[in-house]
Amino acid sequence: xxxxxxxxxxxxxxxxxxxxxxxxxxxxxxxxxxxxxxxxxxxxxxxxxxxxxxxxxxxxxxxxxxxxxxxxxxxxxxxxxxxxxxxxxxxxxxxxxxxxxxxxxxxxxxxxxxxxxxxxxxxxxxxxxxxxxxxxxxxxxxxxxxxxxxxxxxxxxxxxxxxxxxxxxxxxxxxxxxxxxxxxxxxxxxxxxxxxx
Numbered sequence: 001x002x003x004x005x006x007x008x009x010x011x012x013x014x015x016x017x018x019x020x021x022x023x024x025x026x027x028x029x030x031x032x033x034x035x036x037x038x039x040x041x042x043x044x045x046x047x048x049x050x051x052x053x054x055x056x057x058x059x060x061x062x063x064x065x066x067x068x069x070x071x072x073x074x075x076x077x078x079x080x081x082x083x084x085x086x087x088x089x090x091x092x093x094x095x096x097x098x099x100x101x102x103x104x105x106x107x108x109x110x111x112x113x114x115x116x117x118x119x120x121x122x123x124x125x126x127x128x129x130x131x132x133x134x135x136x137x138x139x140x141x142x143x144x145x146x147x148x149x150x151x152x153x154x155x156x157x158x159x160x161x162x163x164x165x166x167x168x169x170x171x172x173x174x175x176x177x178x179x180x181x182x183x184x185x186x187x188x189x190x191x192x193x194x195x196x197x
Contacts, residue, residue, distance in 0.1 A: 002026045006057040006067040008038070011152040015175065019184040023191060028063065036060055046070060046083055046121035047133060054125040066187060068122040070179060072154045074142060076114035077105055085154065099146050099157050106142065113142045116158060118167075120179040122187060132190045136182030138167070150174070 003025045005016055013029060020027060030036060039056040043049035046069040053067035071085025081088035081102075089101050106114060117139045124132040138160065146156035148168025155168035160177065167174050175181045 002028055002063055004028050004030070004057060004061055004063040004065040006030060006053055006065050012068070012180070015178070015180050016184055018175065019181060020188055020191075023188065025191070030057070033061060041069065041083070043069070043083060046119050047123070047135060049083060050121040051123040051125075051130060051133065054123040054130070055128065058125040058127060062127075064124070064126050066122055066124045068120055068180065068183065070118065070120035072116060072118055072158065074102065074106075074114050074116045076109055076111045077102070080105070095153060095156075096146070098154070102142070102157065113144065116140060116142050118154070118158060118179040120183040122183045124187060124190070131194075132187065134183050134186040134190075136179040136184075136186070138177050138179045138182070140167075 001024065003020075005013060005027055007013060008030050017027060039053055041049045041053070043052055049069035050067050053069065054065050057063075057067060058065040069083065071082055073079045073082050089098050106112065117137050120136045122134060123130055138158070140158045140160045143157050143159040143166050146168075148156050148166045150171055151168040151174060155174070156166055159166050160170065162177070163170050163173060167178070
């Protein structure tokens, strides 16, 4: 069976592949459709965006498709950047600048840190049918300053108390607790139980 992982983000693909390793699935990526434009992400929730992307790419490619939408929610910023995480400050804004903007926004509210979480929602679609949806979370706090060079995205500013470090410092341990890991492990269970793999 073929499964399209509907993302062009190589870091996400590197995280997802091991989570589905061992299943009788031929994982393919959007690299096989280089001219395919990405859909607009207009959903108000991660799950709405994941579902819309999965439906769009399933229709465009005729493949069994999984799409995810993920990001950082910061309580003191009313959940921002949330579904706008990748586009926060502009699509081409480098993450160190996004971090500076977040710390400035926290400072403006009189906060040095805040409870925060990563969220990952995914949807599995065949044709026009949504077969499976789930969400994964990892809870933490905003670190006093960005720390660590591992991971990607906002990992350097999410401090994970059980590890005593940010997810950018967690190395291989990140996969065991990450939001994307939780969501794709649930997908793995669904695929195995459905008898499709």
